[in-house]
Amino acid sequence: MTSETITELNRRSTDGIDVRLLWDREESRVFVTVDDAKTGEAFSVEVHEHAKAAEVFRHPYAYAAWQNVGAVGAAPVAA
Numbered sequence: 001m002t003s004e005t006i007t008e009l010n011r012r013s014t015d016g017i018d019v020r021l022l023w024d025r026e027e028s029r030v031f032v033t034v035d036d037a038k039t040g041e042a043f044s045v046e047v048h049e050h051a052k053a054a055e056v057f058r059h060p061y062a063y064a065a066w067q068n069v070g071a072v073g074a075a076p077v078a079a
Helices: 050-058 060-066
Strands: 006-014 017-024 029-036 042-047
Touching (some): 006 050, 017 050, 029 060, 042 050, 042 060, 050 060
Antiparallel strands (some): 017 029, 029 042
């Protein structure tokens, strides 16, 4: 997977949380990434059924829990 093969299909940001819906053309894979600027946490959720991509994009935390995906870089930011 290279940045040349990744296409951003949608993006939203709310309160420091950046959610992106991405398509890897080379691997024919769709996934959602979440980056939380406040906590430094980030994770990625693969969309197993492409028809559900919008649903995973709207509810990435629920799908991450369902797929048992853990966040990386989970270091709390000092207040």
